Amino acid sequence: MPDEAKPGTPPPEAPREDPRLPLTGLRVVELGHYIAAPFATRLLADLGAEVIKVEPPGGDPHRDWGARVNGHAVWFSIHGRNKLSVTLDLRTAEGKEKLRALLARADALVENLRPGAIERMGLGPEALHAMNPRLVIARVSGYGQDGPYRDKPAFGAIGEAMGGLRHLTANPGQADLPPPRCGVSISDDLAGMYAAMALVSACWGRDRSPEGKGTVIDLDLVSSVFSLMEGMLPEYGLLGRVRQPMGAALPSAAPTNTYPCADGKWLAVAGNSDPIFRRLMTRIGREDLADDPRMAGNSGRCANAAELDEAIAAWTRTLPAKEAQDALEAVEVPCSRLFDMKDCVEDPHFQARDMLLPVEDPLIGATVPHPAAPFRFQGIAPRDMVRWPGPAVGAHNEHVFESLLKQEAKP
Amino acid sequence: MPDEAKPGTPPPEAPREDPRLPLTGLRVVELGHYIAAPFATRLLADLGAEVIKVEPPGGDPHRDWGARVNGHAVWFSIHGRNKLSVTLDLRTAEGKEKLRALLARADALVENLRPGAIERMGLGPEALHAMNPRLVIARVSGYGQDGPYRDKPAFGAIGEAMGGLRHLTANPGQADLPPPRCGVSISDDLAGMYAAMALVSACWGRDRSPEGKGTVIDLDLVSSVFSLMEGMLPEYGLLGRVRQPMGAALPSAAPTNTYPCADGKWLAVAGNSDPIFRRLMTRIGREDLADDPRMAGNSGRCANAAELDEAIAAWTRTLPAKEAQDALEAVEVPCSRLFDMKDCVEDPHFQARDMLLPVEDPLIGATVPHPAAPFRFQGIAPRDMVRWPGPAVGAHNEHVFESLLKQEAKP
Structure with a gap:
């Protein structure tokens, strides 16, 4: 590595800390693979934590996922950012001993091996707390650390299906095509986000309590998805109603839907408030509907949503999506085309908010565009x-094993 | 209220704290409405924080959303749980003064008013930090606190559309029906989750630094969605590829898809590893495909995914979804029906994991089933x-204004 590190390429032997970031000083060990646990630690790393990703000698198989450049998956440039990587063969006594030494010096562990796997290595919560009582242990799995399905393999699609999300992601009466995924690994992402949130909360509580004891957190994909089911559980429990998919419409507001445009693209329009509804109807030349007493108030519009949707679609079909959006925005009707990645990159908003960061990546051998962290803090630029x-x-084997492990254990 | 509070119905004048919860002792004021900010604070409240929800005298309009029992929306039983509610008319000097007094005694504020709204009340970050330098201020908005679209109204659907999710939530070539929502307010949920995570992180950093200064956190719906776009930004930036919707399939693994069953329900199947693929093909009577050299390895199967999907669907169409699931699970092929709420409630997993909690709700006048918090902590029962x-x-007006405000300000 050159002496002068360029942005995005610090020498691996001396990873930079930024004292302005909120989690600077928090040491987290990741025993993760694929998505959920590594996403949790990536968020923690973006927030400033010192994340040590422990990988088998061949590396996390996620490194091979998806499109590659220069033999390296471009997703991992993002998924692994701000982390230190060390390799350990956990089938050997030496590997386990080094992991134990690392955990003796850590604030927290995030793991998403199969339930029971760390116990079989002799590194279950009880053993770890005997050694380091401060350790916060966040465990991510498909179904949780107990229950009848604990030992089933965890797949993101199963979390979505069983948590209730995929049933809802459909057009009503969609008979020929399956309800689509939302296109990303949403159940892993949600579980990872909850793991990060719960882990930092446990550290906050630990560090202000006189005892300073760690804890064990059990996160699962199914619950993470199920937690987003709004009022559907009491709707079923008290009223016997089973929420059914609504396509692109909302169950309790109208008109709000997604409409076809002349260029084959789609426009999402939220016209569901009294003043917005009037502006929308006026713009599409349907003042008659704005004045129609049947359409007075949200409940009237909900009862006649199909008629309103047809009127709006009749207008959007005459224009390309971008023109339709411009026309509605000019009269302050909230709407948006369904952005693909090209739309995002070309939109002034993403540029102005510094959401697309150029990061030099020596593995990829190129400047890789990274999405900014989703949270931004006063006085800290996204880059x-x-x-x-x-x-x-x-x-970071040398940095971690030669230097960090020479430090005293934390407690 | 009775002297002996039943579970779920503490007397409002003496809200219970649980010292075992990680955020007990963290005081958070919510100036929120609808979904994003109130979801952030509900998660914080589940984690033990003392959340004071400040509402206009008429209440958060979310209280009227969706199905009602006894005149009260059942969703709010969940969305408002573990919080204290106080009312303030922030158009009056007295209301603003009381809010200021509350914030002088708080650790954090979560707000999702329009950008600029708290400044116009004289309660912008600068004014608040002059009074309480410790305050962590988390602001949630549609597009963020700056940028060209800052002043546009925020709607969840727009966050989904512009963040790139809705474009992906579709079947390829889906021409007649719009790409559906995933059925929940996902962009609000994600922004709320990030707000909670960033807020606790900021508190952790503040409380271990000698200065103990608060900060301002800027969260927006678009970035929150965009943060889940995996490797799609570098795929476009480096390779010019624009990710297109894949329906229920995965872009880089096969066979994994969602298949139609004899009873009109759908079964998601993840058959995409070498040993699982063989078991799956054997079970559906297609050993020929397991042995077919064209199907060797994931890349071979991806190249022939359509043929595999047709073979699997030909089998699932002959069975009701539950029977097909049982048959595949018997040979350890990961799969799941697309659960609706009735399926969730009837499944032994949800019961065994204590995910469906009976909570007495005096407003609803009934025992309301609540979903458990998505995270569970060692030694703390979900209930x-x-x-x-x-x-x-x-x-909680009396508790907060008569008792809490008599305490000294925190700093």
Whole structure:
């Protein structure tokens, strides 16, 4: 590495800390693979935590996922960013001993191995707390650490299906095509987000209590999805109503839907408040509907939603999506085309908010555009929150094993 | 209220704290309405924080959303749980003064008014930090606190559309029906989750720094959705590829899809590993495909995914979804029907994991089933994390204004 580190390429032997980031000083060990646990730790790393990703000698298989450049998956440039990578063979006594030494010096562990796996290594919560009572242990699994399905393999699609989300992601009466995924690994993402949130909360509570004891947190994909089911559980329990998919419409507001445009693209329109409804109807030349007493108030419009949707679609079909959006925005009707990645990159908003960060990635051998962290903090530029891209497998073995492990254990 | 509070119905004048919960002792004021900010604070409240929800005298309009029992929306029983409700008319000097007094005694504020709204009240971050330098201020908005679209109204559907999710939530070539919503307010939920995570992180950093200064956090719906776009930004930036919707399939694994069953229901199947693929093909009587050299390895199967999907669907169409699931699970092929709420309630997993909690709700006048918090902590039963259901508007005015405000300000 050169002496002068360029942005995004710090020398692996001396990872940078930024004292302005909120979690600077929090040491988190990741025993994760694929998505959920590594996403949790990536968020923690963006927030400033010192995340040590423990990988088998061959690396997390996620490193091979999806499109590659220069032999490296571009997703991992993001998914592994701001982390230190060390390799350990946990089938050997030496590997387990090094992991134990690492955990003796850590604030927290995030793991998403199969339930029972760390216990079989002799590194279950009881053993870890005997060694380091401060350790916060966040465990992510498909179904949780107990219950009848505990030992079933966890797949993101199953979390979505069983948590109730996929049933809802459909057009009513959609008979020929399956309800689509929302296109990303949403159940892993949600579980990872909850793991990060619960872990930091446990650290906050620990560090203000006189005892300073760690805890064990049990996160699962199914509950993470199920937690978003709004009022549907009491609707069923008290009223016997089973929420059915509504396509792109909302169950209790109208008109709000997604409409076809002349260029084959779609426009989402939220016209469901009295003043917006009037402006929308006027713009599409349907003042008659704005004045129609049947359409007075949200409940009237909900009862006649199909008629309103047809009137709006009749207008959107005459224009390309961008023109239809411009026309409605000019009269302050909230709407948006369904952005693909090209739309995002070309939109002034993403540029102005510094959401697309150029990060030099020595593995990829190119400047890789990274999405900014989703949270921004006063006085910290989004680009300062990406300290380095996903590192090579074991890039920080020397730093961690030669220097960090020489430090005293934390407690 | 009776002297002996029943589970779920504490007397509003003496809200219970649970010292075992990680955020007990963290005081958070919510100036929120509808979904994003109130969801952030509900998660914080589940984690033990003392959340004071400030509402206009008429209450958060969310209290009127969706199905009602006894004149009260059942969703709010969940969305408002574990919170204190106070009412303030922020158009009056007295209302603003009381809010200021509250914020002088708080750790954090979560707000999702329009950008600029708290500044116009004289309660912008600068003014608040002059009074309480410790305050962590989390602001949630549609597009963020700056940028060209800052002043546009925020709607969840727009966050989904512009963040890139809705474009992906579709079947390829879906021409007649719009890409559906995933059925819940996902962009609000994600922004709320990030707000909670960033807020606790800021409190952790503040409380271990000698200065103990608060900060301002800017969260927006678009970035929250955009943060889940995996490797799609570098795929476009480096390779010019624009990710297109894949329906229920995965872009880089096969066979994994959702298949139609004899009873009109759907079964999601993840058959995409070498040993699982073989078991799946054997079970459906297609050993020929398991042995077919074209189907060797994931890349071979991806190249022939359509043929595999047709073979699996030909089998699932002959069975009701539950029977097909049982048959595949018997040979350890991960799969799940698309659960609706009735399926969730009837499944042994949800019962065994204590995910469906009976909570007495005096407003609803019934025992309301609540989903458990998505995270569980060692030694704390899920039911202990729901201390009380969403309270009546202003239920805690007396407790907060007569008792809490008599305490010294925190700093």
